[in-house]
Amino acid sequence: MLLQLNNISKWVHSGGQKVFLLKDINFWVHEGDFITIMGPSGSGKSTLLNVIGMLDDFNEGAYTFLEEPVHQLKEKHRANLYKQYIGFVFQAYHLIDELTVRENLEMPLLYKKQSASERKALVADTLDRFNIVGKKDLFPAQLSGGQQQLVGVARALIASPKLILADEPTGNLNSKQGEEIMEIFKELNSQGVTIIQVTHSEKNAAYGSRIIKLLDGRIE
């Protein structure tokens, strides 16, 4: 078991009323799973993903990640946990505009306090693996959307996470670029990386092994 969510609820107050973003979510993930979260806009997909990725808090319930009770951890421990095991891929790529491709890739390693030589080797490996060696000195603005997302995926993978969280990874891409990214996910999954993706696309969902449907914050 990689992670387990028990009776997770998250709400905000609006006009004196509790509005549930997530309600009573029970959910588990084994290592090697490729899970797709689907649902209409506003159903809580991204929120769920953020909770899993520890980017967001929740109000109620228990979350266990690799036997660690996330809901009881301090922020610093939580950060260490996701730093080590989780990689994120975003719809809007979220690369740092002021950094080159190589520097964007290197960034997560800096925060893991790896030595310069290790970082260099890992960045070189990753550039190679994703076929973007020629782009290493370019800034994000100089790349196409597909290339930027490629860098985004590469950055998520550079620290060899156990789990990849992808929030509409192909949402800003054309179909060909989207397919390429999904192929990469498929290959990663076959190498043992767990993937959870949020998507609207049935086609993308077909890459996964299990689909979770959300409606109004509940699992259907």
Place this chain on the structure above:
Amino acid sequence: MYTLYFKIAIRYLLKHKLYSFINILGLAIGIASFILIMVYVNYERSYDQFEGSEQVYRVYMDYLEGDTFVPGDAQTYNLIGPTLKEAFPEVLDYVRFYRLEETTFKIEDRVIEINNSCIADPSYFKIFNQNLLKGDVQTALKEPNSIVLTETVAQHVFGNEDPMGKTITVFRGSPVLVTVTGIMKDIPENTHFKINYLLSYKTMMGWDAISDNNKELNWNNNVYYTYLKLAPNTHMAALQNKVKASDFEDIPDERHNIEPIEDIHLYSNKPYEAEVNGSATRITFLTAIAFIILMLSWLNYINLSTTKSLERAKEIGIRKVAGAQKRQLVFQSLLESIILNMLAIVLAVLTASIVFPLYNSFTGKSMSFELSELANLLPVLGVLLLGMVLAGVYPAILLSSYSPSRALKGKLRTSAGGLHIRKGLIITQFLATIVLLIGTIVVTRQISFMQEQPIGSDLKNVVAIKGEILAKKQDSVLIQDFMTLFQELQKIPAVEQVTVSQTYPGDGYENLSSFMGITYPDGTEEGNKVWYNYEIQPGYFDLMGIEFLTGETFVPRAENYNNEDIIINEKFAREIGIANPKEAVNQKVKFWDREWNILGVIKDYHHFGLKTPIQPMMMRYALTKENLMVKLNANVNTTSGYQEAVAQLQAVWTSVFPESTFNYTFIDKKFQAQYDEDTRFGYAFNVFTALAIFIASLGLFGLTSYTCLQRKKEIGIRKVNGASILKILQLLNIDFVKWVGIAFIIAIPVGWYIMNSWLENFAIKTNISWWIFGLAGIMALGITLLTVSWQSFAAANRNPVEALRDE
């Protein structure tokens, strides 16, 4: 990792050129202004500081006015030094100076004018910690007819020859032959007591230029500057009380007092000062301006970087997701602050050093701009820079406390608290700006008010001529020569009138006579006040355009007639108990053991300039030969015309006095020169206010450009829904107008209080009328709207489709 931070910082600054430019420029202007002002302030504070100066005190005199003693004279009797030394053991030593304003050297055939010199006791070197470059400190001023020159004067007089043992004839009315016994280093510029050479005290005994009653020890003539050297750790207040309580001279309405030499330049403004001193108020004001400007640029920086940092929420979000911890984010932000501030400091120091020569000539000082002296400013700058750097940390802490998922959305709005802080900063900025504006208007008005104020006398085209006549002549011959000169001068077509006077308006106290003790016409004996008077010839009033209220000017009678007529001003008449000047004529007053007849009363005129209230003044008739007053024709009004006229005057002067020096002064210029410091202060106030406003505008500009960007979508939506450009402009500008309004309300009492206390320094002052505040407020509002609208107009004018498409 640090290289990466560094790289990001540099790239970020380069990418956002406008933002970086505004930030760095604002900071640099602020810091450069701060440095320049503080160098001046430090220079003004550095006066009269030498090794042991904290033990050196000046003795001065207080006069009883009503029932309180007020500082009355910077000069004292020649007995007070020796007496104090004998009476109080804590007085280790004293030195007396007899000031020689204008003197002329004659060496063989060469004639050189050297001013600012003194007759001094031999103890000078020890008390003022001066060493001799040549000669012996112990003996240099011991013997009569010894002279010690400063290096520069020695070089000027003797060139490269060795001056030691050479002889000089010093003229001041009459000559004395002296021998050079020492060469001392030049006196630093930052002293209130400038000296070009010293004559030994005993020299005056055989010199006709010094009157006999100044030679003998007495309690009659207070014409000496006296400085004391006190024992270390002397209790100053205790000694001061003892000095004040003692009454050596047995005159109840005056007393002696002491003050630290280090305080003289900024805090002393007594009659008969050795030079026009600085002003502590001015220094306080300048310091305040320096800090305000620095603070403005600082607020600017905080404001801009806080606002701007919201834009970087996304970056911070990514970093957090990638595992960055708060500490690391804060550190990065700190580094950027440091880089930005360092760039600003480098730019500021560079600017300051480029401007410095100009600044020196403007202030009329010879300050040095050295990094070592900047070190004095470091503590202050350090604290403020620390503040600025911390300002860079604040937004980072703020942002890193958001959850990364929110930060990643990149659209953070500041919390209400943050908004309040920003509002507060902007209002503070406006407040400072408006107060500075009020200050500028009041200062400018006061200065032009002073310059335009009728002084009761027409100084235009009046030249005062003076010279040292080196030929040895009897007085009667000299007076005959003056008569010839008189007639010859009147033959020059450019000359309208000629007369002679001991002194003139704007000449200060130096050449005035004064006495104490007078009997009023009604028999009242008055012994407390100082009465100023001077000698003139009959044509003086006409030439100077001074009007008579009643009576008339002197009528020259038989030769050698001992004229005991006087002419007084209105103030004098009132002071001696005559309310109606008409009744003053032929009334008698008694002083100097003689009875004097009041011949006429003139309208009050300003003898000392407008910082001093009008004083009672009295003119006596004598064949003085101090200043030849020449009134030039009104049609002489060009530079070349003046030069030509002066050349003609000099030619006539030299034809009558072949062996002499020739000096001339346009007395209107000299009168205005009294306000030089104030004019300069006003000018500096203007410049620094302009800079402060510029800095504040930079900040506003940056802030608006950002607000417009942030509200782009809102503007787009409003426009799509039918808002006019004007409505959008209103929307964008209304906040700034509100803030100016709040600042304005606070600025009124603050500005009024500050400027009112500044005006207290002037005897004649403008009033602070309400429109000054109105004008300052309107100016601030105008500048604000202009700055803001420049941006908001462009934003309001944009095609809304463009704005919405970006979403």
